[in-house]
Structures are given as C-alpha cells and as structure tokens.
Amino acid sequence: MTPVNPSTPVLEVTGLAKIFGGLRAVSDFNMTIQKGELVGLIGPNGAGKTTAFNMITGLYFPTHGEIKFEGTSVVGLQPHEITRMGIGRTFQNIRLFSNLSVLDNVRIAYHFHSGYSLTDGILRNANYSKNERELTEKTQDFLSIFHLNKFEGEIAKNLPYGQQRRLEIARALACNPHLLLLDEPAAGMNPKEITELMDLIHFIREKFDLTILLIEHQMRLVMDICEKITVLDFGEVIARGTPVEIQNNPKVVEAYLGKGAANVA
Numbered sequence: 328m329t330p331v332n333p334s335t336p337v338l339e340v341t342g343l344a345k346i347f348g349g350l351r352a353v354s355d356f357n358m359t360i361q362k363g364e365l366v367g368l369i370g371p372n373g374a375g376k377t378t379a380f381n382m383i384t385g386l387y388f389p390t391h392g393e394i395k396f397e398g399t400s401v402v403g404l405q406p407h408e409i410t411r412m413g414i415g416r417t418f419q420n421i422r423l424f425s426n427l428s429v430l431d432n433v434r435i436a437y438h439f440h441s442g443y444s445l446t447d448g449i450l451r452n453a454n455y456s457k458n459e460r461e462l463t464e465k466t467q468d469f470l471s472i473f474h475l476n477k478f479e480g481e482i483a484k485n486l487p488y489g490q491q492r493r494l495e496i497a498r499a500l501a502c503n504p505h506l507l508l509l510d511e512p513a514a515g516m517n518p519k520e521i522t523e524l525m526d527l528i529h530f531i532r533e534k535f536d537l538t539i540l541l542i543e544h545q546m547r548l549v550m551d552i553c554e555k556i557t558v559l560d561f562g563e564v565i566a567r568g569t570p571v572e573i574q575n576n577p578k579v580v581e582a583y584l585g586k587g588a589a590n591v592a
C-alpha cells in the first residue's frame with residue numbers, strides 16, 4: 328500500500344447529500360478531519376448525523392458528493408471494503424454477535440488479518456490450526472488491553488451495558504482502523520460509565536494512533552473530549568468550532584432549545 332502523505336486529511340467530505348424520497352436527510356455536508364483529531368458531530372434528533380456516518384461507511388450510497396479517506400474516494404465501495412481500508416465504526420444500537428462469547432466477537436474481527444487460505448480452512452490442516460491458536464492468543468491479549476479478558480467466555484448479551492459498549496469498541500479496533508466513527512457511544516450509560524468511556528476514548532486514541540469522529544447527545548462527553556465540533560440541523564451544518572465557541576453560538580442554542588431561546592440562554 329502506498330504510504331499516505333501526512334498532510335492528506337484522514338477524512339475529506341465535500342458536498343455530501345442524501346435524499347430519501349422527498350426528505351433531504353443531509354444537504355451539502357462538508358467536513359475535513361486531519362490525522363489525530365478528535366471531532367464531535369452533534370445536532371438534534373433527526374438532524375442527519377447517522378445518515379452521514381452511514382454514507383461514510385458505505386451503508387448508504389450518497390445522492391451527491393464525495394468522501395475521501397486518506398486521499399482515496401470510498402463512494403461506491405462496500406462496507407467491508409471500507410473497513411479493510413481503515414474506517415471502523417460502532418453503532419447507536421449496539422450490534423454485537425449477542426449469542427457469541429466475548430472472545431469470539433473480537434476473534435471474528437481479527438479473522439480479517441488471518442494468514443490462512445480457504446483451502447486451509449476447509450482441510451483444517453496444520454497451517455489452519457497454527458493460525459487459529461495464534462488468533463486466539465492475539466485476541467486474548469487484545470481483550471486484556473480493554474480489561475475484558477476476565478469475561479472472555481461470557482456470552483456477549485450477558486455483559487453489563489457499559490462493558491458491551493467497550494466490547495463493541497474493542498471489536499471495531501481489532502480491524503485495525505485509522506479512523507474510528509463512534510455513534511452515540513454514551514447512549515444509555517450512567518455517569519460513572521460515561522466517565523470510564525471518556526478515559527477509554529483518550530486511551531485508545533493514543534494507543535492505536537487513531538483519528539476519531541463521534542456522534543453524541545451527552546454534552547458533558549462532547550464538550551470535555553472533542554477539540555472541534557460540527558453541528559447539524561435539518562441535514563445542514565449550522566456551526567463549527569471549539570466546544571466553547573459551540574456552547575456560545577446562538578444558532579446552536581436555538582436548534583436545541585427552540586427559537587427565541589438564544590436570547591435567554
């Protein structure tokens with residue numbers, strides 16, 4: 328693979344739009360994220376945030392616009408091809424293999440990098456067994472980074488909620504992404520779990536040299552950890568800036584609290 332020029336943005340989205348029937352879910356969305364940045368995407372319910380994520384990760388085909396990841400267009404690629412290029416994501420509603428063990432949830436993601444062929448797998452030969460053993464060991468090491476190794480045999484759906492979120496993040500990272508998209512990672516978490524999640528996001532950013540874009544309604548998390556924030560309302564960007572700039576932006580206050588609120592906020 329050709330090395331990426333460090334000045335090339337990790338993500339460059341231009342003129343992105345998605346129209347569902349008569350509904351403009353996202354209109355003329357532009358966003359540039361440089362390597363190592365931690366960026367928030369916020370906005371009221373139905374603003375188009377998840378639709379934007381779904382276009383970036385290949386689940387939705389854009390009506391218009393371009394999406395470049397490390398300088399290469401990903402428009403028209405399948406989700407698994409985009410994952411392989413280096414974009415990982417988690418979902419608003421946790422999407423684990425809920426009846427598989429914690430170990431197997433992450434092992435499946437590691438399979439992406441397994442070094443055996445289909446023939447090895449079918450014949451279950453020595454190469455297959457060696458790789459399977461190595462895969463299990465690597466997965467166990469990986470789980471320990473997330474303090475999930477003590478749950479390795481547990482069925483995913485039996486984990487406490489906060490640990491399921493942690494597992495979903497671990498699974499996304501097992502595919503070795505450069506860019507991680509987190510869709511409402513704090514949804515349903517209690518304040519203690521949110522604090523642990525903030526620590527985890529800081530930790531994985533350093534440990535895995537990640538660039539992170541996150542959607543979140545939990546303002547404590549967004550304002551504490553994001554360096555830059557983009558605000559969507561009715562599919563359009565209404566503000567960009569630092570957490571302080573965003574908190575003091577009358578358009579943002581109005582979008583969240585309704586017309587006239589900016590005067591009293």
Ligand SMILES: Nc1ncnc2c1ncn2[C@@H]1O[C@H](COP(=O)(O)OP(=O)(O)OP(=O)(O)O)[C@@H](O)[C@H]1O
Nearest residue numbers: 347350352370371372373374375376377378379419
């Ligand atoms: N597959 C779809 N078909 C039709 N309309 C859709 C589809 N997906 C999303 N929408 C609509 O597009 C708009 C934006 O939805 P989206 O889920 O992107 O918003 P959001 O900002 O992520 O909201 P939330 O914060 O509530 O998750 C909404 O009006 C939604 O109903």
